[in-house]
Amino acid sequence: MRQIRAATFVSMDGVMQAPGGPEEDPTGGFQFGGWNFPYWDEKLGALMDRAMGEDYDLLLGRRTYEIFAAFWPHMDDAIGAKFNAINKYVTAGSETPLGWAHSHRLVGDLAEAVQALKATKGRDLLIQGSSEVIHTLLAHDLIDQLTILTFPVILGRGKRLFDEGSRPHAWTLESSDTSTTGVIVATYRRAGEVPTGSFAADEPSAAELARRERWVREG
Numbered sequence: 001m002r003q004i005r006a007a008t009f010v011s012m013d014g015v016m017q018a019p020g021g022p023e024e025d026p027t028g029g030f031q032f033g034g035w036n037f038p039y040w041d042e043k044l045g046a047l048m049d050r051a052m053g054e055d056y057d058l059l060l061g062r063r064t065y066e067i068f069a070a071f072w073p074h075m076d077d078a079i080g081a082k083f084n085a086i087n088k089y090v091t092a093g094s095e096t097p098l099g100w101a102h103s104h105r106l107v108g109d110l111a112e113a114v115q116a117l118k119a120t121k122g123r124d125l126l127i128q129g130s131s132e133v134i135h136t137l138l139a140h141d142l143i144d145q146l147t148i149l150t151f152p153v154i155l156g157r158g159k160r161l162f163d164e165g166s167r168p169h170a171w172t173l174e175s176s177d178t179s180t181t182g183v184i185v186a187t188y189r190r191a192g193e194v195p196t197g198s199f200a201a202d203e204p205s206a207a208e209l210a211r212r213e214r215w216v217r218e219g
Contacts (some may be wrong), residue, residue: 002123004143008128009151010160019031019035021034035208047177053124057088060090064130087104090103111142144190158200171190
């Protein structure tokens with residue numbers, strides 16, 4: 001069975017929209033395209049290479065696919081060579097042409113299609129960008145590993161990594177490092193249910209009991 005991994009750039013407040021440049025994704029009036037460029041350094045590049053791994057196919061939403069398909073086939077660096085050679089599984093309708101070599105369309109319900117793909121033999125599936133794909137797969141508990149590159153900037157609004165549909169889940173930290181520009185790179189593996197506990201006193205005060213009752217009434 002394949003593993004599904006996501007490696008994602010986010011701001012401190014969780015925005016992942018248009019990290020690479022102003023023209024990348026201005027939808028919704030997003031004004032900060034290219035926000036990760038000033039923080040890129042050699043160490044961060046090495047950390048990103050490590051997070052992506054050596055052996056994978058890409059799993060992409062329509063918009064990310066269109067961005068990549070217009071860019072990577074024209075690049076002659078190592079990443080371009082890798083992306084051009086591997087399979088690209090794309091969640092896009094028939095109106096979206098898949099002209100990039102080794103591209104495959106996922107049809108029908110996204111979660112069901114990805115679950116079926118995950119059950120086949122083959123390379124791990126790496127998600128890049130593709131916020132809507134991530135939202136759907138988190139809601140169906142299908143992502144096994146998350147690498148989150150958190151940049152020291154707050155953007156306020158834009159497409160976000162997590163939404164209210166994400167299924168509650170605990171995650172185990174596998175590794176973490178920091179670039180020279182303050183980008184935190186943390187990789188998490190899906191764990192079990194969310195553990196809970198309490199720091200409440202064994203014998204709550206009358207004021208605390210009254211507060212609880214009032215909040216119950218307030219809903």
